[in-house]
Amino acid sequence: MLLFFALGLLVHFVFFASIFDIYFTSPLVHGMTPQFTPLPPPARRLVLFVADGLRADALYELDENGNSRAPFIRNIIMHEGSWGISHTRVPTESRPGHVALIAGFYEDVSAVAKGWKENPVEFDSLFNESKYTWSWGSPDILPMFAKGAGGDHVYTYSYDSKRQDFGAQDATKLDMWVFDNVKDFFHHARNNQSLLSKINEEKIVFFLHLLGIDTNGHAHRPSSRDYKDNIKKVDDGVKEIVSVFNHFYGNDGKTTFIFTSDHGMTDWGSHGAGHPSETLTPLVTWGAGIKYPQRVSAQQFDDAFLKEWRLENWKRLDVNQADIAPLMTSLIGVPFPLNSVGILPVDYLNNTDLFKAESVFTNAVQILEQFKVKMTQKKEATLPFLFTPFKSLSDSKQFDILRKARSYIKHRKFDEAVSLCKELIHLALKGLSYYHTYDRFFLGINIAIGFVGWISYASLLIIKSHSNLIRSVSKEVKKPSHLLPCSFVAIGILVAFFLLIQACPWTYYVYCLLPVPIWYAVLREFQVIQDLVASLLTYPLSHFVGYLLVFTLGTEVLVLSFFYRYMLTIGLTAFAAWPFLTQLWTRAKVTSLSWTFFSLLLAVFPLMPVVGRKPDISLVMGAGLLVLLLSLYVVTSLTKRKDSFIKEELLVHLLQVLNTVLSMYVVYSTQRSLLRKQGLPLMNQIISWATLASSLIVPLLSSPALFQRLFSILLSLMSTYLLLSTGYEALFPLVLSCLMFVWINIEQETLQQSGVSCKQKLTSIQFSYNTDITQFRQLCLDDIRRAFFLVFFLVTAFFGTGNIASINSFDLASVYCFLTVFSPFMMGSLMMWKILIPFVLVMCAFEAVQLTTQLSSKSLFLIVLVISDIMALHFFFLVKDYGSWLDIGTRQLLACTAWLFICISASPNRLWIPSDPGLDLNLLHAIRACISHYVIVMSMTIFLVFLNGLAQLLTTKKLRLCGKPKSHLM
Structure with a gap:
């Protein structure tokens, strides 16, 4: 039995891991040639503002007095730039959102699971392609774009992570820190010749990560005054930073500004899923290379947002979040991030039609490069007669589309060129998906075969060793045959040889060879299967079917x-x-x-x-009172006993009563303290951790009598559960x-x-x-x-x-x-x-x-x-x-x-x-x-x-x- 459970854990580990190898593998490929637009870019520098956790409606809507919470940004929308909605993807978390914005691809789960602050996988980004990048903000976000960047040209300035305190009095200090440090940076640059020469270069990026809105949203909810006031302060800060840039560079008209968010936030102060409040984020752009506001009488969007925001007369340009990366690269003239899958939103560009066509052409070639590398990798790892190419984008079709697009550009048919390049991009993206999931069906079939075999074997083991179902059926001991094991060994060798000649990863051998010994174990129990069938025939059919x-x-x-x-x-x-x-x-x-x-x-x-x-603390308090009543019942029942251990038992349960009372006090006082923005009291924190630490120790002091021990476990764990509850779940x-x-x-x-006779009464067990x-x-x-x-x-x-x-x-x-x-x-x-x-x-x-x-x-x-x-x-x-x-x-x-x-x-x-x-x-x-x-x-x-x-x-x-x-x- 020991061997069975050890093998069972191993088999389930393989089944468990297989789903990650089949579905959660990284789509990133390497070895592509960098692609950039050959025409001079409109901007020398780009400033990226990311207001973490900012919902689109929170920025665009008017307050109860009909005024904008962000008057500077709204003025940009109406008089200087273009705006729209950036549609994010789940998971709506900070790391995947920033990777989509800056690297242009939607990060796979395998990367997210391996790390948060650093790059667990190598990928290219706007910062890496820039000549210099300076960034200010959270220590959770900035390092992942600095580590692994080629050369020493990405500079980060972060505050202490302890500043992100959800119980602090004013989370806007996180944003104020960023704004103040950017101003100090430019002040210092005037007296530092080396730094001054760097920030006067072209193809440079300034990144301001603003975490205050996200922190206030988590702590106080997006409907709170804190969240809305933080938007106003961010708007004031952005206005001030824009003034700093314009003053420093002498209003040279070569700076592009982009204001957006990595994700939104639900009404209850959370994010991570796919609710529109989480996936709809603002995008406002202005400056060099950006279109001026376009007045329209009607728009294509049928939602009610435009009228609520009173922006129905200014053209709204929506994008996918990954599209922002190619937009930024084209504006400052750096190569597109190698792994980007974003499609350049040409409607945002204020440039010649030639520049737009050339930029989209470069975008198409950059994504096509990924497709070619992915196809080559899969082709080299598959036997020629088994390889099935992506027929919608053959080599000849690639050549024809590129040749035709280049001809359109040459003959100044720019709209046709843009349309054709976008068609190529969509085909290349479908091809990437095709090759990324190429082995999925093959691996899935092998796992399913192993699954069915394991379920069959476990069922047979139950019937054979732990039931009376086949006891009445006679069993003849037969001499073991060598045909069955030899056949399965031969099958295993053939499978391994097939995988070897295709140079498959070692995990493929595990997934494909595992069903062989499992089904061998099943067929070894063929006699049990026969006996089972014979036994079932003796039961009424209706009984069995029921x-x-x-x-x-x-x-x-x-x-x-x-x-x-x-x-x-x-x-x-x-x-x-x-x-x-x-x-x-x-x-x-x-x-x-x-x-x-x-x-x-x-x-x-x-x-x-x-x-x-x-949050409804009254329900938590109610649950605590019920726990106290239950404790009182237990203590009362103990006082009726007259054994020698009664004092020890009473002491244990009185300790649990004290823990419950303290937990209720901590929950109540902590909420009051946070509402007053006084943070988490130190004494409350000490009591909470002490209660948690004791929750698994105190029950071991109680009597091992069945119901007394179970009561003790419940009372002890409930003290911790109350501390972790915010509402009705405390009663669960x-x-x-x-x-x-x-x-x-x-x-x-x-x-x-x-x-079945019971040897003991329930109360004596x-x-x-x-x-x-x-x-x-x-x-x-x-x-x-x-x-x-x-x-x-x-x-x-x-x-x-x-x-x-x-x-x-x-x-x-x-x-x-x-x-x-x-x-x-x-x-x-x-x-x-x-x-x-x-x-x-x-x-x-x-x-x-x-x-x-x-x-x-x-x-x-x-x-x-x-x-x-x-x-x-x-x-x-x-x-x-x-x-x-x-x-x-x-x-x-x-x-x-x-x-x-x-x-x-x-x-x-x-x-x-x-x-x-x-x-x-x-x-x-x-x-x-x-x-x-x-x-x-x-x-x-x-x-x-x-x-x-x-x-x-x-x-x-x-x-x-x-x-x-x-x-x-x-």
Whole structure:
């Protein structure tokens, strides 16, 4: 069994990793020739303002008095430049947004997962192609464009990351720091000849990253006065900086200014998903080479924004975010970033038609270069007779389009040349997508074959080792044949040779060869398959079909719950009716009614909003009061006992009462302090971290008696959960735990109903690390239901309150009791622990279910393995090339963390001895939705090992406040 679980972890690791190798590979290619427009550019220098987290409507709309919050920018729109909407892509985070703006491509997930501040992958950018670049702003953004830039020509000036404090009195100081340092820079340049000569060069860039708006949006919401006032201050700062540039360069008319944002922000102060408030960002340009305002009587946009903003008479020019990079490069005459997939928005250019045509031609050649390199790489790695080229853009067609476009330019047919070049760009982008996904079907088929084989093998192992299903069928011991292993060895050699002659990556060998030993193991159990078929023939067909239909329906409800959270409500409602459809109602009326009540109560939570809820501390306080009442009940019940350990037990529970009271105080006082903009009080921070640190220690001091230990775990974890809550989700663990307590009782009733004798009464059962193996029994059909309940409750814990979505939308309010200074790793870790708490409660309850039903955890794990793998296979086939990341509202964070935990936590115990960025432009982000479902289900099985270990630690270990532990635990 040890070997099986070790191989099982290895197989699931391969299945887990495969989805990243198939869909999350980098689309970047290298070896292209830089392309630039041969005509003189209109500007010598470019100034890029990026107001982090600024929504388009927040900038363009008028306030309640009919005045603009950004009068200088609005004056630019009406009298000096061009404007529009920049459409961003998910994930709407700062790093991908800035990469799209400055490098011209939509960063793949593999790069985002490898790092944030630095370049995990090599890519070209506007800064790298410039002669000099000076940048000011956040230490989280600037370094990634400086590191890896060719030569020593990108200079960065950043403030201390501690300045980004969401509880600070005035986050606009982040923007003021930038503006003040830029002014000091130019003042210093007048007395520094070396610097003066550099900033008077051509092809230079100045980048001002303004983080104040984003920080105020997270801390106070975009509807707040702080957010709106910050926009006004940014507008004033931009006006002042423009004046500095014009004065320094003597109004030479050779400076281009671009004002935009990396992403927007939702009404509740988050970003990361695909809501229009996050994907619609402003773009205002003016200066050298930019068109002046165009008055129009009608526009092509049918949204209501223009009238609300009172800008319907000024032509709006929308772009994709990656299009801004080629616009900037053409304005200052540097080569297009090599990996850019942006399309030059010629409508923004105020230049000759020849310049526009030449610039778009260069843009087309630059993207075509990427296509050629990608095609060559794939052609060289594929056997000639198996290679299928992208037929829409053959070599002859490339040559014809380029020749015709060059002819149009020569004969001054500039509009025709621009149109033809854009056609070439779109074909090249489709070709890039084609070659980037070339091996996807081949790899997917191999993974699916391995998946089906593994599910089959696990099912056969359950039937063979943990059930009585085939006991009545006689088995003849046959002499093993060498034909089967020799055949599979030959198949493996052929597959490896096929991959070798195509020079495939080593991971391809893993994905393609893994199904070989799996299916060999399945076919070795051919006798078990025969016996199983013979046994099933003895069962009534209607009985078997009924169980199969119920299992299939339940699995589909689980699958659909990943897309539609209300399916959890439907499932819990069906759970509520379960006792009345069986004999349980007649045996245990009170328990059945309790089960129904708490199932229906828990069913309410999936109907609550996932994200967008406003903080409601009164609900958190209410949850705290319920915890105190529960604590009072436990303390009262302890006082009635007369054993020798009563004082120690009382002391433990009084400590938990104190923790709960302190947590309620910290939540209340922290919110008041933040509202007064006084930051997070130090004492509150100390109490919060102390409560978190003690949450896993205090339960170990309580009695190992089943219900007392479970109560202690709930009370201890709830103190931490209150500190991490902002609203109704604080009630979720309480309701979930109540249902778990009832589940423990009801499962023992079902066991007695099935005729299995219970050796102990529920009240006398104690958690113990050393469990008597003789009390375990063989599996029955009812155990499949128990395993299904476990999976369903785990999924409910996962999506019940939308905690995963709050990570995706980056709702920082949940961690303000612990820290307010921006720290992605620490904040993410705290949010992960908040998500883990309901999981831990479910697994601790199931530890009790295993004891009360005399169920072996080995057999349980196999059933859960099969259920989750069936779901994962379902999601594997559901991967589509459309959708949005918020379809589920999750990230790889959970999966990656689960893998980390399993690597460090899977030790022997009593259970057992141990897409496409910039190609289709929506492709990668669309695929992420279904892939996220797959990742979660795949990690669930592996995650179960860690949860089992943690649940065992919390339920079976016993610490003493003083003295030596007794050999006999209470």
